[in-house]
Amino acid sequence: MKDRKFDLETELRTGRSAPRAEFAQALVDEVRSSGPARSPLGRLGLALALSGLIVVALASFGGIGYASSSASHAAKKPAKQHVRVVKTSAAHAQYAPFTPPAKPKAPFTPPSQPTGGAAGTGSTSAPFTPPAAPQVKSAELPFTGLALWVPLAFGLAIVSIGLVLRTRGRRRDATL
Amino acid sequence: MRSLFASDPLANPEPLIRRVYAFAAYRLGDGPDAEDVTSEVFERALRYRDSYDRSKGEPVAWLLGIARSCTSAALAARANNPATVHDSPEIGTPGFEDDSVRRLSLAPALAQLAERDQELVALRFGADLTAAQMAQILVSKTNTVEVALHRALARLRSILESEGEHEQSAADPRKPSARAGSPEHA
Numbered sequence: 041m042k043d044r045k046f047d048l049e050t051e052l053r054t055g056r057s058a059p060r061a062e063f064a065q066a067l068v069d070e071v072r073s074s075g076p077a078r079s080p081l082g083r084l085g086l087a088l089a090l091s092g093l094i095v096v097a098l099a100s101f102g103g104i105g106y107a108s109s110s111a112s113h114a115a116k117k118p119a120k121q122h123v124r125v126v127k128t129s130a131a132h133a134q135y136a137p138f139t140p141p142a143k144p145k146a147p148f149t150p151p152s153q154p155t156g157g158a159a160g161t162g163s164t165s166a167p168f169t170p171p172a173a174p175q176v177k178s179a180e181l182p183f184t185g186l187a188l189w190v191p192l193a194f195g196l197a198i199v200s201i202g203l204v205l206r207t208r209g210r211r212r213d214a215t216l
Numbered sequence: 217m218r219s220l221f222a223s224d225p226l227a228n229p230e231p232l233i234r235r236v237y238a239f240a241a242y243r244l245g246d247g248p249d250a251e252d253v254t255s256e257v258f259e260r261a262l263r264y265r266d267s268y269d270r271s272k273g274e275p276v277a278w279l280l281g282i283a284r285s286c287t288s289a290a291l292a293a294r295a296n297n298p299a300t301v302h303d304s305p306e307i308g309t310p311g312f313e314d315d316s317v318r319r320l321s322l323a324p325a326l327a328q329l330a331e332r333d334q335e336l337v338a339l340r341f342g343a344d345l346t347a348a349q350m351a352q353i354l355v356s357k358t359n360t361v362e363v364a365l366h367r368a369l370a371r372l373r374s375i376l377e378s379e380g381e382h383e384q385s386a387a388d389p390r391k392p393s394a395r396a397g398s399p400e401h402a
């Protein structure tokens with residue numbers, strides 16, 4: 041029985057069919073003529089090379105310096121605009137020296153409604169309350185005033201779409 | 217990260233073609249059908265060559281996964297349209313010579329096995345896969361595959377033995393129950 045088992049397995053193994061030589065050669069030629077597979081590493085290299093090329097092109101025309109100065113300007117401009125300390129003004133000359141309010145979070149009093157009398161009447165005036173500087177929201181982009189979450193959401197959406205497409209592509213390959 | 221360094225799965229196509237063809241021939245019979253399936257497998261492999269991931273298996277396992285799908289489609293088409301079934305590819309087809317009477321008796325015996333058993337035999341003895349590789353393709357455990365293959369071979373052996381008895385009884389009507397020697401080598 042042992043010999044019979046060995047014979048059957050050997051017969052099955054040695055009795056396997058082989059393709060015709062012409063057919064096999066034609067298929068080999070077709071596979072070889074299609075060229076080697078593109079490696080994912082090659083794609084990464086191509087992406088890096090293109091990025092490097094863009095950086096070099098920008099650097100050679102001064103683009104990096106221009107971008108850097110623009111960025112620093114964009115960062116400084118809001119500070120110049122909104123952190124303004126008015127030391128001399130008509131109001132400062134006419135009214136009593138500015139004394140900061142006791143409560144820093146006091147409700148805003150519009151400057152157009154002074155509690156004292158008209159100028160030159162000699163009456164005592166209430167402490168000057170400077171106009172509130174417009175609040176700079178840290179979640180806004182400079183110049184455009186676009187909310188920061190908009191480009192962030194856009195970027196996340198693009199990354200999510202890419203991941204979904206990649207996953208679907210892999211599933212399709214797996215179900216070949 | 218390993219997939220970044222994946223090598224070309226079709227860098228050495230000759231042995232892969234032989235193994236895929238042998239698998240297809242075990243399932244469909246030696247001849248044009250097996251050649252069609254082999255061509256289709258490599259056509260698909262070329263199309264999806266870039267998506268091959270070595271971490272998921274060897275190139276032969278990847279190709280045989282494709283071959284299983286193509287073979288199932290070919291068998292379904294054959295079942296739907298029996299008129300297109302090629303008549304006995306071993307006979308009269310140039311280049312497909314049969315070496316022995318024994319091999320001729322194996323094909324009908326294999327055809328009597330269940331689909332699952334035929335596939336196991338084709339993967340093991342046609343594509344020359346190990347039990348672990350078969351388990352990977354069939355999404356099963358290695359032990360399960362080994363046991364299933366053992367049972368399939370036992371069934372094949374019993375079919376061959378019963379056929380041998382029939383042939384002997386036909387040759388010598390006076391001894392209907394004679395079982396001399398190995399029935400496989402009848």
